[in-house]
Amino acid sequence: TLSRALGASRQFPPLLVHMIANGESTGRLGEMLDRAARLQQxxxxxxxxxxxxxxxxxxxxxxxxxxxxxxxxxxxxxIEINTLLK
Incomplete structure (x- = not known):
């Protein structure tokens, strides 16, 4: 799955990986990706x-x-000129 691939790469924050996994399991991946994008922004x-x-x-x-x-x-x-003139 996408969440496993992202988690294995260790390039993404754990919260993002969990949000994607939750979106995959509930069938609302698009909504979760939008929410994750807003959080990252x-x-x-x-x-x-x-x-x-x-x-x-x-x-x-x-x-x-x-x-x-x-x-x-x-x-x-x-200042130097002034001191020389004195």
């Missing part, structure tokens, strides 16, 4: 949202660091 959206929530502050800090480096690169020669 929701899980993907949740993971994407979590990754975005983690990366956003990190990218903000990196951009702040780059701005700081640019400001220091501009200000350092000005």
């Amino acid at each position: 929701q899980e993907l959206e949740n993971r994407t949202a979590a990754l975005t929530a983690l990366l956003e502050p990190l990218l903000l800090l990196m951009m702040g660091g780059m701005v700081l480096l640019i400001v220091l690169a501009v200000m350092q020669p000005i």
Whole structure:
């Protein structure tokens, strides 16, 4: 059966394999595949949202660091010239 083949491959989550096995045994495989697809889509959206929530502050800090480096690169020669003139 499809559920045995998917379970043997160990590439699919156990919940998906159980849902397909349940769909095969009840004769509602199409409905179970639709439900499994919705669950997988929701899980993907949740993971994407979590990754975005983690990366956003990190990218903000990196951009702040780059701005700081640019400001220091501009200000350092000005400060050196100022100290030489004194």
